[in-house]
Amino acid sequence: MKQYLDLCKHVLETGSQKGDRTGTGTLSVFGYQMRYDLQKGFPLMTTKKTAFRLIVSELLWFLKGDTNVRTLVEEKNPIWDEWAFEKWVNSEEYTGPDMTDFGRRAPLDEEFRSKYEVEMAHFKKRLLDDSSFAETYGDLGPVYGKQWRSWHTGSAQSEKQPIDQIAQLIEGLKNNPDSRRHIVTAWNPSEIEDMALPPCHALFQFYVADGKLSCQLYQRSADIFIGVPFNIASYALLVHLIALETGLIPGEFIHTLGDAHIYSNHINQVNEQLTREPRPLPTLRINAEGKSIFDLTTQDIVLENYDPHPKIKAPIAV
Template structure:
């Protein structure tokens, strides 16, 4: 079975059994545990759940919106038939100074790729979306807010730090999304994808997701092998990637589990 299923479902089960009950800004109560960690060797397999469907194509489109387009304009996502940010769209069509805006503001992607190529031993390869001076002008302050990068022995490693993680909806999406990002950046910098570590400071389950996640836990013994990711080898510049250049081969899953996002 997929290692993503194993690690993810262990955290879900732990939260359901031992989580702390409490309220939050959304008005939908959660059970939570602090500082949950998943780690994957991307040479071994690609981390995407098989015990439920994860919208990989949507995840890639949002990833490109943030990291390649470096945009805060929700209408660009809607043009790609992606609606994940509709609930936070302001009257001007944006989410304020959030996400892609912060990558563009400081040319963070360009700096990261240049450092990986020119100074791979650097211990300062960090991309952060948590800009204190701009937090008040963000429709939603970033959840998956920081990546830390490392190069060693020809491998590119990445740690994603997430301040808040909705285990039902957000975490499966973000894990697959940022694992794909490691593959993409490794490809354009001439490296192999290495370790991907996902750190979730506040890992929580919303009350209205419990039934669906218990159903997913019941699927544990039916989990399937992980698929294989394919990156278009003809793309050499990150800014040339298109959604169809990043695909999964052999992605089989046990079906969708519908959940409502807490806004």
């Protein structure tokens, strides 16, 4: 994962100090690209343990067109918990302790963190136990799954049928592999304001040459320490899945970043990671016999020979 470590060094050495939506502050650069040859191993971070199961369940959630965090809670996947929780604690129905700015307060204040953990546990239990509550407070709006599988242009075009971009992508790759239009976009201006979080990985394009399938992602906003390792592995997995569905061989994943940033409260963790030597990449095995990629479960996708350095904890900026 030398490419990723080089990115970390580049931002630490050349990044500009910038404010951000969360109020945390960042070191940031604009415009950066990394390339991963998927024939040389699966690009999951080895300089810190990264939860592959969470990456798998999130990607399958996207591919099924789901936008409700309840599905992820059932899978014990906390990736989107904070955004759904924020919707709940900001609502008029919430009557518990003040959770304002919980993302920054929880790591710094032990007493507050205890309250936050209790409220989050109650929230997740209610999502699982109460379908009506989950429908209201578990739904994240028209985030990735909705845009990938049911793109809609908004009320002005309400008569038009939604577009299943993933189905169109697969059909195009099978029937016209040399096309330059194998594009899926999650950036839908007509629905941005309705999303819990506007898409960070905004647009991707597939490319076929010599029987190999490659993908380039444009990511408008890249949280280098927490988000980017997940994004690399998620899109590498997506290439493997789409290749499987179209009878192609995985080629490259090209990761193009817009605002690439390290949050100010992640700098110590990044420096710790840079002291670690990368280890051999793991390999991927997909048990898909007789199944479409849309029918796969987390148990069907297996990582082998993963031997990372220990996990490094860091707060998420919400």
